[in-house]
Amino acid sequence: MDQVKSEKRNLQEFINDGYYYNIPRYQRLYVWGDEQIKTLFEDVHAACTSGKSMYFLGAVITVKSQYHDNCFDLVDGQQRFTTLWLIANELQGDLSAFTKIGEELRLKFAIRKEVYAYFDRLKKNRQEQGLDEVGNELYKVSKALKAIRSLISEKLRSEEDKQAFIQYLLTQLYIIVTEVPKDTNLNKLFETLNNRGIQLSQHEILKNKLLSKISNKQARIRFGKLWNACSNMGEYVERNINIEVGVNLAKHKKKHDLFLYPKDVFDELIKQGRHDSQAFQLTKILGSKEDKATEEKSISKYYASNTNDDEFESIRSILTFPQLLLHTLRIYQFRNELPDIRRINEKELLSIFEEVLISKSNFEENISKDFVETLWEVRQAFDKYVIKWVKEDDSKTDETHVIKHLEIQNQKKGGWTYYFRRIKKEEYNGLALLQSMLYHSQENITQYWLTPYLLEVLEYPPIEEAYQFLKQLDNVLLTSDTNEEVLSERTWACMAEFPTSSYSLKIFDTNKKLGTGFPHYWFYKLEFVLWHERFILNKAEEWKDYKLNSRNSVEHIGPQNPKDDRDKVCIEQLDDFGNLVLVTRSINSEYGYLSFKEKKAKFENKKEKGGFDSLKSDLIYSNNNWSDEKAANHRNDMIQLLMSYLQKTRIDD
Template structure:
């Protein structure tokens, strides 16, 4: 291996280069969870699909996916100390080990003969090294859930294993692996040997963020407005665009606070709770009437070319001595770049263009070039592109206002953070957060909150939030947003996902579910999609919990009444795959039956994974006695165990049939209500 300062490696070449990489003590422990791992796999799959669709005339370079940078320092003994990129490298190594283990299974055709050892080691962390060795040896995961091994690495491996099982069920593992090892590329940067590492880390910490894609996009969109011939129109448009962009970019702050008081009144009404403008023209007119001369002057200074933005002094350095701004009260479920793509899809629907946006911020600039800037469409009329930008900025402002008012967010206003749906309301000259829905609709409002939270925890990644696009689309289309109508729309969307995709052999595309006019046919649940390893999305479990909650009605059961969705990603066998008693294992069909499965947190799965059902019941009894539980499905399983004093084939089948009845009853309601166009999403 050469000591070139910058080298690119295919993933397979990175593992085959015989170089030893060390994760030093000063680096934090492995910390990637479900969100980061799922996002990594989705990214690779997304680029793989793009490659499959490439024209033959495109070069091999276009087919590569540059996954990131690995910054290393060569030690005196020749090993490479990882300075930056250790989380990604560790995950890729875990993935290679996972695929190696899968290649030994008879039912899977996968050549991993080249991978017999890993080249990653940990300084003064024997647990981590032992965990890697045990995983490569093929030790059963239940044996690794002890204090001798690194629980975070085991959990990461389990998440990767689950992701690979989904790909296997889609018959796509060989194609995925071929792309992973041959087309996914990592850039290795070797810092000079005479580098003062302490100084290097200080520079890294103070360098500020690189120019992000959404900042580049902002410059490109503003450059379009900068070519407006009418000076007054140009000034107003650019000022408005800058104001809207800056007001919406902070997803944790309500959009009204992004404007001065005078603009809040004219755009959002006297109580700041309405959206006054009807379209882009009326918004520009409202804004122009109230624009102040100093803001007119500043609009030109606000416009910066990309080259000027690249030259700017990072805020983290320029304001090094200033106090950090106090954190916002709310935490958003999505970031700004992915929100821009959500809005782009809404904007396209308003222009009657039946085109599908990739809801993934990796493709942010490409998607806007295609749909707003009309790149690749010959020489489009410049006026058309200008109108596109103006129309989009109106849609962006309206969508952010809707998002703030009607989409669930994490609320840190109390001692214990919670989920909430709140709107901003003006009292004299200050704003206050109040419940979006009135207290006389408490029950239906609670169902809205629960259902939306169920959607979110099922898809915790920032990209590919199709449910959010469906909700925003309905909210954008409907001026009257009563809590009852909103609930009906959300449940209609949930039922589409469940009955026309997750439990349906046809597996209809998300875009068609949201924007198409799919016929609601009578069908039987595809039970093969309810067995372990075949469940496409955790929303199947979470929506079932929601149905259990609704079915209980006004029950006094405090566990059901107090139920809230949390981040739970581990599919647990209540009767374990590896039980602690001899000759106690069920047949595979019963073991992997939906009646024996529930959703719990990965940490709890690590603690109780191979215990007997009675021991798992005892583990959860303390929570149940305080009125809490991870999942209502698990709660019903524990209650059935209590009633029958056993958990075996009979109980598993009974519970499965009870859960199927809930799904089937809900489908009948879906079928009956599908004729009501007022709730179509």
């Protein structure tokens, strides 16, 4: 073969082809974390449950192995291919044939014998060592395996669900397989692959389709700059628009007391700013380090040079820009009394916009303008009222969810200089924690709760009103009788007519002992409720700075299989909510089969250092010992607290 060959292939076709796939020594180790695995799994699961006829997982690039017959080296795509192998190995059934050929693994690891042995052990008995027993090369794989098992337990509740998912993976999930010639210069290929980010994305194509409808050049410039300011999710929008316009926006905000600028004001700002400054051309962005340093210097002149302004802090959005576009499209459709979109799925961004907007006979200039202005509104509200991942202390590596207040600062240095600054305020903490609870407990790929919430805060209510609304929205969407409907339909209904107190409160069936099968939402919800009620629990000072992180593992406080039978303190309540907490996988692995007293000692040691496994754990480990009776009492206390909170925050007629 002397030409590049590409074809789409489903897992059944991989099985039929009978090829091995080798991960060469020069490939990096497996690096995917919980968030990437969760996104992949939930994305495919959403496609399966919605009846999507075909799902493209992505692409892999292969080259015929020089050392093994019937084998291809995975030049690119090994992360998703390895993840797919791990999922198939856990689900078994008809997918078992994807994981091996005869008695050999379909996935090979060149000269990494210890890695192959680990995967071979997984294939034969689906057991694995604890995280502290595996080497550095396998640590991420071991964590990935725990994440996959948790997702399977959470998403595939019945054997029917599992078999449907297996068949979907086999026949309707496709991978684009590109085979390159043996004599391909791999160094050159890697260089090309590393530069793939400059290719047009779906949202860039969408931008072109929308702006091409605007006939006036100056209007196109204006709307293009608005779009660009919204698209960079790694900065606050005020910094983005400052760079796009090229003037001191804070000074104009002081003058007009507005951030959502009227058209005439915004157009005037563009006229005052730069138009074709070379510092921001694509050639410069893709240029040398010297070019980029010049660009940064050019950007920085729009900020006060000796201030501690937060525009330069590292932030990370909880949404991608395509996801924000889809939430905006839902709001745009609702405002214009048009039907909802079929789903939030960023991989289908263009087709969704084509379906509900672009392909319509009335798609004209005014629609393009209206949508971009709606996007501009939504993006500003998003930065004002929605959490961001922020590193609050340079000495710490962990990010936390924060909402920061936008203020205008000034300083006198040869004249007054105005600049924007984001500051943390204590009154935002509750809203941030509630959103963190929703973010961690809902699908990363959808976060449907954000659409009605964003629609509400487009009116710019006080933070306390936004907080109260979100508490009620959470109750209606996820803790009432409305949750018999599809979540997308529930959010749309809440946008149309927010329910009054006539809705019925509903929590989990307290008679069911679901063990590790308990929906994670209830543990997250309880964490927020405990923090919300910290004053009546006499924990106000102790819990005031509590932050929620991602937790994916349900742990039994009274162990299921203790090292010593005398440590089995819960029998009747073993799998009941009272004996369970949601913790990180590393904590679950660390606590393992330890007795209650040993777990309590570890918890208290972490607490002294300022860390909490969970607030529920804090209440449990305040006991000196544990038993069926204490687990039942704790369960009853938690249910009473949940019901009290729901009554306290329900909507008045």
